[in-house]
Amino acid sequence: MSETADTRKSVFISGNEATAEGGIAGGCRHFFGYPITPQNEIPEYMSEHLPEIGGVYLQAESEVAAINMVYGAAAAGARVMTTSSSPGIALMQEGLSYMLGSELPAVFVNMVRGGPGLGNIAAAQSDYWLATRGAGHGDGRCITLTPYSVQELHDFTAGAFEIADRYQNIVMVLADAILATMMEPCELIPRRDLPLPDRPYAVGPHDRSERERNIINSLWIDFDVMEAVNLRIEERYTRAGEEITDWEEFGSDDPQIMLCAYGISARICESVVMRADEAGVRLRLIRPRTVFPFPTEPIRRWAERVDATLVVELSMGQFVEDVRLAVEGSCPVELLARSGGNMPTPGDVLQKVREVARHVGVAAK
Amino acid sequence: MREELFMAGIGGQGVNLAGQFIGRAGMDAGLNVSWVPIYSPEVRGGSSTCTIVLTDRRVASPTSEHPTSMVLMDPTAARRFAANLTTGGLLVINSSLIEETPKVDDCRLLKVPANDIAAEIGNDRTVNMALIGAWAAGTEVLTAEDVARSLREMLPERHHVHMPDNERALERGAEIARETR
Numbered sequence: 118m119s120e121t122a123d124t125r126k127s128v129f130i131s132g133n134e135a136t137a138e139g140g141i142a143g144g145c146r147h148f149f150g151y152p153i154t155p156q157n158e159i160p161e162y163m164s165e166h167l168p169e170i171g172g173v174y175l176q177a178e179s180e181v182a183a184i185n186m187v188y189g190a191a192a193a194g195a196r197v198m199t200t201s202s203s204p205g206i207a208l209m210q211e212g213l214s215y216m217l218g219s220e221l222p223a224v225f226v227n228m229v230r231g232g233p234g235l236g237n238i239a240a241a242q243s244d245y246w247l248a249t250r251g252a253g254h255g256d257g258r259c260i261t262l263t264p265y266s267v268q269e270l271h272d273f274t275a276g277a278f279e280i281a282d283r284y285q286n287i288v289m290v291l292a293d294a295i296l297a298t299m300m301e302p303c304e305l306i307p308r309r310d311l312p313l314p315d316r317p318y319a320v321g322p323h324d325r326s327e328r329e330r331n332i333i334n335s336l337w338i339d340f341d342v343m344e345a346v347n348l349r350i351e352e353r354y355t356r357a358g359e360e361i362t363d364w365e366e367f368g369s370d371d372p373q374i375m376l377c378a379y380g381i382s383a384r385i386c387e388s389v390v391m392r393a394d395e396a397g398v399r400l401r402l403i404r405p406r407t408v409f410p411f412p413t414e415p416i417r418r419w420a421e422r423v424d425a426t427l428v429v430e431l432s433m434g435q436f437v438e439d440v441r442l443a444v445e446g447s448c449p450v451e452l453l454a455r456s457g458g459n460m461p462t463p464g465d466v467l468q469k470v471r472e473v474a475r476h477v478g479v480a481a482k
Numbered sequence: 483m484r485e486e487l488f489m490a491g492i493g494g495q496g497v498n499l500a501g502q503f504i505g506r507a508g509m510d511a512g513l514n515v516s517w518v519p520i521y522s523p524e525v526r527g528g529s530s531t532c533t534i535v536l537t538d539r540r541v542a543s544p545t546s547e548h549p550t551s552m553v554l555m556d557p558t559a560a561r562r563f564a565a566n567l568t569t570g571g572l573l574v575i576n577s578s579l580i581e582e583t584p585k586v587d588d589c590r591l592l593k594v595p596a597n598d599i600a601a602e603i604g605n606d607r608t609v610n611m612a613l614i615g616a617w618a619a620g621t622e623v624l625t626a627e628d629v630a631r632s633l634r635e636m637l638p639e640r641h642h643v644h645m646p647d648n649e650r651a652l653e654r655g656a657e658i659a660r661e662t663r
Contacts, residue, residue, distance in 0.1 A: 300517040
């Protein structure tokens with residue numbers, strides 16, 4: 118895929134390339150990053166394409182440098198993104214927290230690999246907490262989008278810039294090594310020059326007679342000022358919860374068991390729903406497309422109608438905690454967790470469905 | 483219709499590239515498709531596998547526990563993976579390298595001497611195409627011509643000089659599949 122997309126058209130493209138092109142379609146003209154598998158095709162793509170359209174691609178000397186370049190570009194009002202994988206995002210956490218405290222918009226993509234530590238280069242979902250809780254210290258959080266296909270990687274990355282601007286906050290696109298490297302057909306959003314929204318906070322050359330100088334800062338010594346900043350940030354998260362919480366549902370309208378999964382795990386669960394007859398259990402999949410804000414309401418609603426919930430994730434019980442908070446005791450919640458690059462097969466999930474059914478007295482084949 | 487093709491070999495044999503051509507050909511044929519690679523960090527010589535799903539419904543899981551067809555390109559792949567084939571599935575093996583045919587009950591077996599075919603053609607890089615030609619004729623999900631067309635679309639111009647060799651390899655593989663039937 119090297120041609121400029123003038124009209125929306127289908128290409129057969131990898132998740133990494135679709136993410137990069139999504140960034141460009143979303144108006145990103147500044148990219149700073151540092152290589153790490155399994156997302157290297159994103160910076161490679163950006164290094165080729167951003168200069169063609171007057172953008173800036175810069176490979177930093179480390180993730181710590183990259184995040185601070187992102188911080189600077191966002192402070193100057195640029196549409197900016199970086200991409201990395203688990204250990205690289207961990208290195209960026211200090212900068213993430215400073216950007217959240219400074220109320221700056223930017224887009225991050227984390228193609229999660231196995232961990233902890235250097236882990237491996239296979240698919241995992243074990244950065245769920247890192248994305249939804251762990252944006253460094255303090256009360257800031259990343260708005261977190263969870264695509265489950267190459268098309269959604271493209272669309273969500275493109276749309277992430279508008280969300281980042283609307284809430285003056287970091288948006289994290291959370292995916293994994295399989296979504297990053299797999300190829301699927303993808304309809305590309307045409308590239309176009311997007312007008313940037315007004316950014317009255319941005320620093321840069323200006324006429325002192327027109328406005329006071331802007332200061333980008335996350336240091337607030339005064340208790341009340343610090344609390345006011347946190348309340349303002351929190352108010353944006355509440356608003357995001359009302360405005361952009363997103364999920365998809367698939368399966369029986371009268372389910373006995375609710376499946377909850379996001380990203381690549383949700384793809385496996387879709388196959389399970391399509392094979393539900395084999396277990397003789399009616400299933401409905403709730404697939405969050407945002408995990409912060411979290412689709413608490415639909416999960417709670419279905420939890421009151423089903424006999425049990427089964428969570429499937431490629432981590433040792435991170436996502437399940439948010440599901441339990443949403444279910445709030447309305448039904449038992451069980452977990453199928455794999456890690457290290459291993460994934461449950463649809464057959465494994467069906468087997469677990471039978472087990473859960475047995476636990477709650479639902480007849481299963 | 484749902485075809486789950488699993489391909490395996492060693493890095494350098496063109497396992498993943500061949501899988502991409504099939505994925506693209508499937509897309510052009512109006513199917514829903516996915517291609518998922520798993521490979522080791524080495525560039526050449528490590529294990530290399532990919533899974534291609536071709537379906538008229540939603541792809542859902544892009545990985546496969548019991549593929550409906552397999553293309554196995556080297557002895558290690560044959561030993562490791564053949565038993566995962568679904569009952570009655572199509573097993574295409576590179577008989578130039580796999581001397582010991584894997585014992586799989588109830589499968590359709592196609593033995594394709596792919597390295598010998600490539601040597602006859604005089605182009606080492608057509609090994610994967612001979613196997614894919616046999617797979618296409620064996621499954622009838624796509625034709626060898628569909629794959630050739632996607633090759634032309636995806637290969638950079640400078641490699642188009644290899645197209646006639648690739649087409650011959652595809653056709654030779656398809657012939658073997660037709661003769662075996």
